[in-house]
Amino acid sequence: MNTATQGTQTKIQTSTASVPKNIIMVVADGMGPAYTTAYRNYKDDPTTPQVDPVIFDDMLVGNASTYPAAVSGYVTDSAAAATALASGIKSYNGAIGVDVNKQPVTSVLQQAKKQGMRTGIAVTSQIVHATPAAYIAHNESRKNYNALADSFFDLRINGNFVADVMLGGGTDYFEREDRDLVASFIDNNYEYVDSYNRLAAVPAGSNVLGLFAPVGLPPALDDKRRHRLSYLTEQAIKHLENDRGFFLLVEASQVDWAGHANDIASAMAEMDDLAVTMRYLKRYVDAHPDTLVVLTADHSTGGLSVGANGQYAWKPELLHNMKGSVESIARAMASQDDVALFVESQLGFSLDAEDKKQLTALADVADEMERWKVIKGFLDEKTHTGWTTGGHTGVDVEVFAFGAGYTAFVGQLDNTDIARNMFRYLSQHPTRAEFKNSVSSGTAPSATVDTNVEKQDSCDFKSDWRCQ
Numbered sequence: 001m002n003t004a005t006q007g008t009q010t011k012i013q014t015s016t017a018s019v020p021k022n023i024i025m026v027v028a029d030g031m032g033p034a035y036t037t038a039y040r041n042y043k044d045d046p047t048t049p050q051v052d053p054v055i056f057d058d059m060l061v062g063n064a065s066t067y068p069a070a071v072s073g074y075v076t077d078s079a080a081a082a083t084a085l086a087s088g089i090k091s092y093n094g095a096i097g098v099d100v101n102k103q104p105v106t107s108v109l110q111q112a113k114k115q116g117m118r119t120g121i122a123v124t125s126q127i128v129h130a131t132p133a134a135y136i137a138h139n140e141s142r143k144n145y146n147a148l149a150d151s152f153f154d155l156r157i158n159g160n161f162v163a164d165v166m167l168g169g170g171t172d173y174f175e176r177e178d179r180d181l182v183a184s185f186i187d188n189n190y191e192y193v194d195s196y197n198r199l200a201a202v203p204a205g206s207n208v209l210g211l212f213a214p215v216g217l218p219p220a221l222d223d224k225r226r227h228r229l230s231y232l233t234e235q236a237i238k239h240l241e242n243d244r245g246f247f248l249l250v251e252a253s254q255v256d257w258a259g260h261a262n263d264i265a266s267a268m269a270e271m272d273d274l275a276v277t278m279r280y281l282k283r284y285v286d287a288h289p290d291t292l293v294v295l296t297a298d299h300s301t302g303g304l305s306v307g308a309n310g311q312y313a314w315k316p317e318l319l320h321n322m323k324g325s326v327e328s329i330a331r332a333m334a335s336q337d338d339v340a341l342f343v344e345s346q347l348g349f350s351l352d353a354e355d356k357k358q359l360t361a362l363a364d365v366a367d368e369m370e371r372w373k374v375i376k377g378f379l380d381e382k383t384h385t386g387w388t389t390g391g392h393t394g395v396d397v398e399v400f401a402f403g404a405g406y407t408a409f410v411g412q413l414d415n416t417d418i419a420r421n422m423f424r425y426l427s428q429h430p431t432r433a434e435f436k437n438s439v440s441s442g443t444a445p446s447a448t449v450d451t452n453v454e455k456q457d458s459c460d461f462k463s464d465w466r467c468q
Helices: 003-014 033-043 078-087 108-114 130-136 145-154 181-187 196-200 228-240 254-260 264-287 326-335 339-347 353-362 368-383 415-427
Strands: 022-027 060-065 118-126 165-169 191-193 208-211 246-251 291-296 397-403 411-414
Touching (some): 022 108, 033 264, 078 415, 108 118, 108 246, 130 246, 181 191, 181 208, 196 228, 208 228, 228 246, 264 326, 264 368, 264 397, 291 415, 326 339, 326 368, 353 368, 411 415
Parallel strands (some): 022 291, 060 411, 118 165, 118 246, 165 208
Antiparallel strands (some): 291 397
């Protein structure tokens, strides 16, 4: 029995199943099984004879299928997958909190709010991206970013906003010429912050809207805080903790973006941010054993392979000293006096004469996107990393869980089972009895579905994978 399995078995035997007071749902967008394997190898200490386990190994309890509603086939997008994870309902690709008939469905976060729990999201994408949106709003299309932002303010449950804490990116959608939602939230007693440092100064227990970028946050390799997800998660919990319990959605959004881009360096940096987040959450549950944490992916992205082109090798050590993302290197290299020296310093490993010649010539290529693609390919060749697609794949994803009631997530599941288990725990939650006369279990909150799809927003991941 390997180390990871031993850790899981020990946890299953020693943890007691109970109804959690707090629920923390973590979605690592795009994180198929190859990503956790790659991360284990990436973090391995080469001086030890075995491959060392990582934080994910002690939490692994099962797998989940990810397919969407039959109308969309076998390969899901983030919207349909998030709707399934949030509501327990299969829907079509592109659906945000609606079923195949475009009717609103209740999410576990909305149900928690109905029962008087505090609720929040902490993500590294824009907060109206597919995953967080599916937990808060309802819309026939994930592309309707402005309409989704409006829903964050307009949709109410028992007279209250759906989310008490919202942390991530997205000022472009909340500060618009046609509507200033930031001002509206401020007028309704939300603390608004637009920098990580200002977030730390907000008094605990506040309602908070934190938007730290126009769209998504910078990649982990380029952010001032490389472990920004763990920081946002800790800050969110500070404001959500209360006697009635809370529900928090955390999303490692940019694992998916790195997969769409076939960018192994960013993929490992985003995985490291997630690992630090999970270590924090493990400490939190140790101190608050009435809390449940579930981590899974909505799907796998990119078809990552550890080893490629017939080579029985993978060299993640070449990624350890990256100073910035491939995207930032490609952007800056054209203005450098000594291109080879600059790229070498940014990559963090030595280049031979042929490498230097290739990369120096690349600086003369006017198209920044083309420079970016070449550098990514260069890293893939050096590390023996493979990719099968710039989109999603239909493989099952891993499920990780610990804390109160985690045994409900052991084994082979469907993504809808994750929501159903959480609904079951919410139906047994202490706050439930106080609201049983005013809330009917399983019914959708009062909401309208905006059918005015923004046609001009094509959101094609081939040109802008951040849309996916």
